[in-house]
Amino acid sequence: xxxxxxxxxxxxxxAETVARELLGKRLCHRLEDGRLLTGSxxxxxxxxxxxxxxxxxxxxxxxxxxETMYGDGGVAYVYLIYGLYYCLNVVAGHAGDADAVLIxxxxxxxxxxxxxxxxxxxxxxxxxxxxxRLCRAMQIDKSYNGLSLRSDRLWIAGGDDVASAxxxxxxxxxxxxxxxxxDWPLRFYQRDEVAVSGRR
DNA sequence: CGGCTGATCGTG
DNA sequence: ACGATCAGCCGA
Numbered sequence: 001x002x003x004x005x006x007x008x009x010x011x012x013x014x015a016e017t018v019a020r021e022l023l024g025k026r027l028c029h030r031l032e033d034g035r036l037l038t039g040s041x042x043x044x045x046x047x048x049x050x051x052x053x054x055x056x057x058x059x060x061x062x063x064x065x066x067e068t069m070y071g072d073g074g075v076a077y078v079y080l081i082y083g084l085y086y087c088l089n090v091v092a093g094h095a096g097d098a099d100a101v102l103i104x105x106x107x108x109x110x111x112x113x114x115x116x117x118x119x120x121x122x123x124x125x126x127x128x129x130x131x132x133r134l135c136r137a138m139q140i141d142k143s144y145n146g147l148s149l150r151s152d153r154l155w156i157a158g159g160d161d162v163a164s165a166x167x168x169x170x171x172x173x174x175x176x177x178x179x180x181x182x183d184w185p186l187r188f189y190q191r192d193e194v195a196v197s198g199r200r
Numbered sequence: 201c202g203g204c205t206g207a208t209c210g211t212g
Numbered sequence: 213a214c215g216a217t218c219a220g221c222c223g224a
Contacts, residue, residue: 045207054207065220083218085208102207132208142219174207201224212213 003028003038003157005150011073011092015099018073018092019046019188024162027088027106028155029138037138039106039128040159043189043196045172047089049098054178057098068146069098076154078135078145085132086141090149090156104173104187105129106138107195130197166191173198 003026011018022041029037047055049069056079057066068077069091077089077100093099106128128134135141140154149156169185176182189196 047207056207061221063221079207080219082206082208082216084216087207089207100207104207130208172207177206202222204222205218205220209216211215 003155005155005157008072008074008150011090011149012094013073013092015046015048015092015101016186018090018099019044019101019186020167022090022101022103022156023167023188023190024159026109026157026159027103027138028157029140030153031139038157039108039134039138041103041105041156042107042193043103043105043187045102045104045188046092046186047100047102048184048186049093049100052178052184053181054172054175054184055098055100062098066098069100071095071146073099074149076140076144076147076149078140078142080142081132086135087131088135088138088140088144102131103134104131105189105193105195105197106134107193126195129195133197162190 022044025041026038049057050060057069072095073092075091077091078086081087088103089100091100127137168189168191170187171183172187
């Protein structure tokens, strides 16, 4: 299995395109001790920057937290939610436009024994199902915020292409407050994939 | 300053 | 259905 990082030009497009095309790609994390955790992306959501009420950058909110999203595409944007969980985003587009793609679920392509020990109550597909769970399982926290997705530690590699007929879109999850943006079909997931989170 | 809130998850 | 739990944002 080749795990070559995607080129920067992959990320420097609009968030919706990046969100669709991230399906099937492999998220890779090299731990300090040398072990490698990987999973195939099966669910994403696009966030469209300042014009998107669901985005942290809505209405031009450019703060210490959102600054990462305002940079060029190709880095990780990681934030803490509900004081409990981390969420991993891929920054898309170009400097100034604050586009990002939330990674919502992975399918494990390596049966990693340690996960069975750490999450004994969850069945295998659930370790990586949901943005908070996948960060916990992949050991991604806020220290990865701003890190290049072509770094030695964290990167995204090519995978199996997903046919467009197998990509389903829907409104995004957990953004009921987002006004006119609540129904924008910016969530994408792989049809019939059990690791996909939440309601369909 | 102090109050409020959330791109979630686990339990009941 | 609800509580956990806190960084960050906002208003004063």
